[in-house]
Amino acid sequence: MQMQNKVIYRGITISTLASAMAIALPSHAVKGQEMLPLFGDVTIGKKFSPDPVMMRGMSGGYTPGRIIAGRRDTLTGACTGFFDRKSDHTLQLNHKFKYLRLKVRSPEDTTLIVKGPDGVWCNDDFQGQNPEIVGEWLPGQYQLWIGSFSRRGYFPYTIEITEVK
Secondary structure, three states: OHHHHHHHHHHHHHHHHHHHHHHHOOHHHHOOOOOOOEOOOEEEOOOOOOOOEEEEEEOOOOEEHHHHHOOOEEOOEEOOOEEOOOOOEEEEEOOOEEEEEEEEEOOOOEEEEEEEOOEEEEEEOOEOOEOEEEEEEOOEEEEEEEEEOOOOOOOEEEEEEEOOO
16 A cells, blocks of 8 residues: 555546646746657757757756765855766857857756866856856866755756857
8 A cells, every 4th residue: 555655646646747848847948849858858050040959857856966976066166966877968068169058947956067078067046046157168068067955855957058248
């Protein structure tokens, strides 16, 4: 009987999370575009369109950020929060960007780790409880992890990648 309750609980949790994801998406992500896939990967070239490029997923995990990043701090912030071991997204940049903004939006406190050709970047609470990385980006492949500040927190998020300041 107890195993059956766990299955029902997980089913309710998954449907609750799916509903929250639909509610958490900004209206401009849905209007005029197809629903964004969960945990999608993106390739961006020079003068990409549409701008912003958007991705979505669920934050969280059980692995501390310092383990994923291999350090406690970076120039862009502390490696806090809890993450899945596997990255949530892959971002392929086919061009050097003098300015690129990657921002995470969620109704709850999320954190960010980016591993790429020029190192590891972490951020928490850039704008309110939302992390962001802004600046020059080299061409290459970037792994993106979106975590939750609390260990048992799983929250819907969207990522916006833009060249607009």
